[in-house]
Amino acid sequence: MEKLTSGIFFGQTDQTIDLDEFIITNTEYTHEFVDWHYHENAYFTFLIAGKVSEINKNDHHKCGPGTLLFHNCQEPHYNVKPKGYTRGMHLELSEKWLLQFAGKNMAKGSFEIINPLVKSLFHQILLCTKNCDNTSMLTLHSLVLNAADQLSNRSNIKRYKNPPKWVAKLIQLLHDSPQLSHSLESLSTAIGIHPVHLSRYFPKYFGCNLGAYIKRMRLCLAAAELNAEKKSVTQIAYECGFYDQTHLIRCFKEEFQFTPRRYQRYLK
Structure with a gap:
């Protein structure tokens, strides 16, 4: 079985950024099939465009734009990519x-990360890799450290290894219907807890308030759709739960400092 060393991935890597204890690479995947292999280092994969499947001994991840995976080191897997x-x-x-820094609390195995607070960091890291001057490198290093720090818990729910059952129910509910307008009362009823309890304890397990979580979830979904370049900004706005195109543009610029159109052009 082939072992890939630091900075090496199958395909055409056109950018490598070395940040001492971290390495960032941007790679075009050119192989339709990659046989079983493993990597020397633990790493995140953030899919920017296209589709690819990753299969390991326990899971089969079907990845599209915006998918974020974490892989522990020495984790065997193979890949299949459509044309x-x-x-x-x-x-x-x-x-x-x-x-x-991660030690015994480091997440194990290979799995998908859906937390929008973490995924937003990777969108910002991607943007920083396109403008690597002295100032942006400091910002990039800070973002990378912030993203890597999320490994303290596999579920990326702040420091709590055994959250109550309503947390998992709420995650599924929010991510299954990101475009829906939820109320505190409707969500509380759906997961079986009191609205006051949900409002009080949501930040404890998610790292922000409910409104901020939903907003970032929708923005990350919108960014992934923009990378796919198959829909208009207006269509993306409605499908991701924004009032209209203007609402999406305003929120997108607040989060990423780019309008959706400029974001698309910048990443090409």
């Missing part, structure tokens, strides 16, 4: 950093 343009960004973490 067409596919690109991804990788963030590798050195063994030294993992041992020093």
Whole structure:
């Protein structure tokens, strides 16, 4: 079985950024099939465009634009890609950093991350890789550290290893219907807790208030749709739960400092 060393991925890598304990690579995937292999370093994969499937001994991940996966080091897997343009960004973490800062609490295995607070960081990291001057490198390093710090918990729910059952129910409910307008009362009824309890404890497990979580979830979904380039900004706005195109543009610029159209042009 082939072992891939630091900074090496199958395909055509056109950018590599070395940040001491971290390596960022931007790669176009050119292989329709990659046989079983593993990587020297633990790493994140953030799919930018196209589709690819990753299969390991426990899971089968079907990835589209905006999918974020984490892979522990030495984790065997293989990949299948349909014909067409596919690109991804990788963030590798050195063994030294993992041992020093993640330690025994580091997430195990290979799995998908859906937390929009984490995914938003990767959209911002991607934008920073397109403008690598001295100032942006400091910002990039800070974003990378913030993203890597999420490994303390597999579910990415702040520090709590055994959250109550309503947390998982709420995650599924929100991500299954990101375009719906939820009320505190309707969500509380659906997951079986009191609205006051939900309002009070949501930040404890999610790291922000309910409104901020839903907003970032919708923005990450919109960014992924923009990368796919198959829909108009107006259509994306409605499908992702924004009032209209103007609402999406305003929120998108607040989060990423780019309008949706400029975001598309910048990443090409």
